[in-house]
Amino acid sequence: MGDQDDQGVWGRSAWPVWTPARPASRAAHIRGVVVLSLLLVWPLREALGPDRVWPETLVVRVALGAVTLLYAAGWLGAMVAGVRLPPRRRILLIGTLFALAVVAALLRDGPSYLGHAGVFGFALAVAAWLLPARWSVLLGVTTWALQVLTLGVAPGPVVWEHVGGLVPGIVIPVAVTLLIRLVVQLGQAREEIAALAAAAERDRLARDLHDVLGHSLTTITVKSGLARRVLESGGDPELALAELRDVERLSRQAHGEVRLTVSGRRRPSLAAELAGARAALRAAGIGAVLPPSADHVRADLAGPFAYVLREGVTNVIRHSGANRCEVLLGDDWLEVRDDGPGQHVEGPGNGLSGLAERLRAVGGRIEAGPLPGGGFRLRASRA
Template sequence: MTSVNPMSGPVLQQEQPLGRRGPWFAAIWLFFLLDPFLVGWHHRGTVAGVLGMLLTVAFGATYMWLWLQLRADRARLRDEPPVASSLLWLAGLVTLGLLMVVALGQVGTTAAVYVAVATMMLFPFVVGAAIVVGIAALVVVTGELVPGWDRSIGLAFSVCAASLAIFGIRSMLRRNIDLIRAHEENAELLVENERTRFARDLHDILGHSLTVITVKAELAGRLMDADPARAKAEIADLERLSRDALADVRRAVEGYRDLTLPGELARARAALEAAEIQAVLPNTTEEVPTDLRELFAWTVREGVTNVIRHSHARTCRVVISPTGVEVTDDGDGAAGETTGSGLRGLRERAAAAGATVVTRSLSPGFSLSVVRA
């Protein structure tokens, strides 16, 4: 939503009641057209007086119509209308203003201020400034040369001052529009990046699981008649794998509030690549028992985080088995020198699952593993 400066400059801001009443505040500045209208009213018994009143009303209505159109353009983040449209608006206002002068005399030159303001709203600064200077000069010259007219220095000053004020407002609007566009582009990029990341992680989570499930389903089908007992075991394993895959997907869809082993491996690969560390990671996690998957995910997160932060390694390797997970690197051993709460929390989780955390210094590198006997 946009609100409006009373000098007819639209200002972008948040939706609020004042913004909806903006046209009324802009209309207040039509007060200065009251002088030519009253002059026409004073001569209402003449054709010139009646035409003067009608032209003044038409000029004010056209000016407000232009203001509302520009206000709508600002709401659509359009800074400048098309050149042809701008020329038509300017021509219309100039024509009505000149007719006001013809009908009412010098008081009709009040329209010059509004024409100058409209010019600064419609055209780029260089073009608008040139037209405004021409309008101010014309006002001064006609005040000096037309018999019976007074000096118009004050009106010329008003033309320049109002135009300068509108230029400042328009510059602010342009910056606001640029900021809004940049914000929208950043938001779109963030959404696109999140979609890409989620698609990649979902592929990593489901790809290998579905492959193993397919192979085991085919094997169970072939064993159904030849070896019913083994086929039954394969079907039971299929049920476990499908439940684990479903749990991983649910956690991923919930926004990664819980850790999943496939998800942590996917994030570990991306983090290691960003740190320019070669990642050697397992392609499957199906053999890990359900009750150890979250613990192993915490181990991968802690181990890879320490490798990236402290090890100065070139390679990081993760090995997973049904009873354990190990994260090793070929760095300077600094990954084992951390004293934070990460390893302490990992030991607590491992103890709760009946597992043990083992750390070893290598030549070169360091090893972090969690094993359940």
């Protein structure tokens, strides 16, 4: 149960909203219904027990019993399922419960019984459960004032002890119900935070694994293909063995990076990515023009730029068909350009979406698109 606006439990429009119980919480839901049912035992015994003074007329007795049971059933149903109703039906339900309480009081002992403490306690509890909290408090104050007025117009002198005794019958149902409501809201907020945290962790793993494995597997594929072509053409076996050793090294490196990614301890290095990009482009037969170092890049941008460089070079190797790739690097910007005729992607894929999220976290942005003279450009920058 939560509120429809951001003003909290005291918000003007803070109508409690029902959140369907998950299978794991159905047992708790059933226990709650049982507890609510037990709360009716003592009031029903007080109202319908054999030690009470019943009206003399049988018809009135039957009517009183029926109205009391209907009042109790209405209270139980409202507490269990009332939060599923829209606001207007909630107001109608609460008005019906107040009407049943009035009828029961009139059948019990006439108009004077309307000033009895606790007559409207269950109806006020429903109001505190279903209405905005401010409304329920105002309704409680109004109910107390009307009960005091009833005592004032009743025959005989006003007993001020009775007036003071009305206060607990108003305050306790409203205050306790609002407290329970707040506890439920806090519990739901805790569950929502846990769900959001789990979703964020899944997104992080998906993004990081894409960035890590995409580049590593692409480089492994390129080097394996190069070694195969060397062996098939009868070339230098030492060259093929060197490529296969790189494949083994890259596989072990990828395994370690995956472990660090899953544990959340992986920290990308822009300098390492430059070295890896140079080796991957060489193996793919693509001419590489890379900056000699990345020491001048701002520290908070080095990590995101490392991911951009890895994704950009991977896309050049996989999609571009380029002969040349150039990486330009400034203090707060990075560009990966190629001269290929191929289309890298049709719209933002997982890689570019992940890069955009990383850049937004540091106040940057990602741009990708064809160059006017041919080729493709991937740019990351912070204004």
